[in-house]
Amino acid sequence: MDLDISDILADVSRHNHSQSSYANSHSHSHATDSDTDIFTDHQLLTRAWTSERCAPDLLPYPTELMDRVMSRVQAQIARIEDLASGMGDGQLASVPGGAGGGAGTQNANLVLSILQTDLSRTQFVVRSFLRQRLAKMTKHATFYLGLISKVPNQNQDHKSLSGHLSTAEVQFLRNHQALLSEFYDVSFLSAFPAGLRRLDDTSGGVSMVEGPDSGHAVVVRCLGEMWANAEDVERGVEERERGVQGDGDREGGAGAGASVELRMRRGEVWVVRWRDVRGGVERGDLELL
Amino acid sequence: MALPLPPGLTPSEVGFLCEMELVTVIPRQRLEGLELLGGPTQSLNPPFPAPLPLWLALLLKRQKRANISPPPWLSVEGLSSILQFETDNRTAEVFSPAPALPQPTGFGSRHDAYLSQDSLEFSPPFLADSSTTRSQSNALPYHWLELGHLLLTHASDDFDDPDTVRRLLRDLREVRMSKLRKGFKVLDAGAGVKMNGVGGMEVAEVRGFVGGIVDGLRKINRSREESRKEREAEERENGLGSSSYQDDEDDMQL
Numbered sequence: 137m138d139l140d141i142s143d144i145l146a147d148v149s150r151h152n153h154s155q156s157s158y159a160n161s162h163s164h165s166h167a168t169d170s171d172t173d174i175f176t177d178h179q180l181l182t183r184a185w186t187s188e189r190c191a192p193d194l195l196p197y198p199t200e201l202m203d204r205v206m207s208r209v210q211a212q213i214a215r216i217e218d219l220a221s222g223m224g225d226g227q228l229a230s231v232p233g234g235a236g237g238g239a240g241t242q243n244a245n246l247v248l249s250i251l252q253t254d255l256s257r258t259q260f261v262v263r264s265f266l267r268q269r270l271a272k273m274t275k276h277a278t279f280y281l282g283l284i285s286k287v288p289n290q291n292q293d294h295k296s297l298s299g300h301l302s303t304a305e306v307q308f309l310r311n312h313q314a315l316l317s318e319f320y321d322v323s324f325l326s327a328f329p330a331g332l333r334r335l336d337d338t339s340g341g342v343s344m345v346e347g348p349d350s351g352h353a354v355v356v357r358c359l360g361e362m363w364a365n366a367e368d369v370e371r372g373v374e375e376r377e378r379g380v381q382g383d384g385d386r387e388g389g390a391g392a393g394a395s396v397e398l399r400m401r402r403g404e405v406w407v408v409r410w411r412d413v414r415g416g417v418e419r420g421d422l423e424l425l
Numbered sequence: 426m427a428l429p430l431p432p433g434l435t436p437s438e439v440g441f442l443c444e445m446e447l448v449t450v451i452p453r454q455r456l457e458g459l460e461l462l463g464g465p466t467q468s469l470n471p472p473f474p475a476p477l478p479l480w481l482a483l484l485l486k487r488q489k490r491a492n493i494s495p496p497p498w499l500s501v502e503g504l505s506s507i508l509q510f511e512t513d514n515r516t517a518e519v520f521s522p523a524p525a526l527p528q529p530t531g532f533g534s535r536h537d538a539y540l541s542q543d544s545l546e547f548s549p550p551f552l553a554d555s556s557t558t559r560s561q562s563n564a565l566p567y568h569w570l571e572l573g574h575l576l577l578t579h580a581s582d583d584f585d586d587p588d589t590v591r592r593l594l595r596d597l598r599e600v601r602m603s604k605l606r607k608g609f610k611v612l613d614a615g616a617g618v619k620m621n622g623v624g625g626m627e628v629a630e631v632r633g634f635v636g637g638i639v640d641g642l643r644k645i646n647r648s649r650e651e652s653r654k655e656r657e658a659e660e661r662e663n664g665l666g667s668s669s670y671q672d673d674e675d676d677m678q679l
Contacts, residue, residue, distance in 0.1 A: 270427035353639035
């Protein structure tokens with residue numbers, strides 16, 4: 137009972153916050169952004185950062201979320217610059233004002249430092265998120281390039297594969313791999329026998345392309361009411377069979393589908409293998425810790 | 426290297442996450458409501474308390490513009506009762522439960538894109554009232570260790586009895602870590618291990634070790650798993666009677 141009442145109170149107070157902040161803010165209108173959206177986006181960004189830091193594999197790139205966040209960051213930077221320059225002019229004018237002007241500029245200083253701290257916190261999260269993605273991409277560059285190049289051929293995978301990397305990341309990866317292979321060619325690959333020079337060679341005993349380790353242990357918390365990965369296990373089995381019979385160059389990774397059946401209830405925390413919970417994390421039922 | 430750290434949050438990043446938790450602040454000076462990138466904050470009118478993110482509360486406290494009121498679970502009574510639960514012999518296998526998660530929003534459908542706005546379920550550090558004065562006093566929230574440490578370091582004068590609270594926090598930490606270490610024995614290469622009620626810093630401390638154990642067990646078991654998979658694939662293709670046929674052939678060749 138208490139929990140319901142406190143939930144209702146929290147909802148009501150959040151509405152009150154939004155109304156009072158609309159009344160207090162003197163700056164331009166925020167008609168396009170409701171406060172619950174800003175709050176939700178902040179949580180989504182934090183969740184994206186945590187998941188990307190904890191997962192051994194590259195998660196889908198949240199394009200719309202990043203666009204919204206970056207536009208808000210730029211608006212905030214503009215607001216801070218206005219405030220800083222407005223304060224500079226205001227100080228000259230308020231020197232004869234005395235004590236009242238002093239307290240006013242002190243408060244303005246405080247507001248400015250608070251806004252700057254908040255901005256730098258958000259920038260840290262965004263930068264760390266992007267750097268983690270770059271690190272994962274460069275570590276398994278040939279694997280991800282192989283996935284991207286398959287997109288125009290396979291229509292049913294279009295949704296899952298093209299959303300993994302943003303366009304800027306694809307460009308970066310291609311350039312990075314081109315530079316690296318050129319460097320290798322110049323340094324030592326030209327001395328190798330002609331048949332052994334390819335960096336994306338998948339034939340032979342050991343493949344040159346190394347996918348990310350999908351059996352790594354991760355800690356997850358279950359957020360949905362009840363979660364089971366029975367259908368992921370079935371899909372994993374199908375993919376393995378298709379890999380054996382069908383396309384010889386389909387890089388399924390070392391058992392990329394789920395292999396162990398799991399069942400979780402809301403609030404439970406488990407240590408499991410990444411490939412068993414990957415579908416749950418991408419759908420939002422589970423959260424990486 | 427773009428980011429040379431292994432997968433998983435470092436303890437300082439867990440602390441960074443903890444600073445996003447809301448705490449109750451009793452202001453000493455007026456301050457208007459601000460439009461932050463994490464959402465708008467309430468305006469501060471002394472002497473009414475207001476919820477603010479922890480990083481902002483610590484900033485104001487450092488400048489002596491506000492006092493932070495500790496959450497109910499971070500008190501001598503709250504921590505003593507939790508410690509009693511943890512040290513009870515009957516609960517040797519489990520941690521004290523985390524505060525009850527609110528009802529799931531249940532909006533998400535199966536076809537929502539990754540991280541769409543409609544399907545977000547709240548989780549720490551954004552659970553409402555996990556560390557304000559309205560939080561539960563008999564459950565440790567996810568960021569209990571970092572929050573307790575930060576508040577004791579920067580706002581110890583806001584506590585009634587900071588030394589006892591410090592001692593109780595240390596005892597709690599030792600009991601829970603020993604329970605975690607006991608749980609290492611049941612680690613297995615394949616299946617999952619349940620750790621309900623564990624805290625954020627505890628996960629960060631243990632993650633590297635547990636990951637290493639699971640990877641090591643995987644390497645040892647790899648040959649066994651591969652032969653098991655091959656047998657399963659055979660059974661699926663040929664039906665159950667196939668393997669015995671093969672055995673007969675081997676016997677003949679003796």
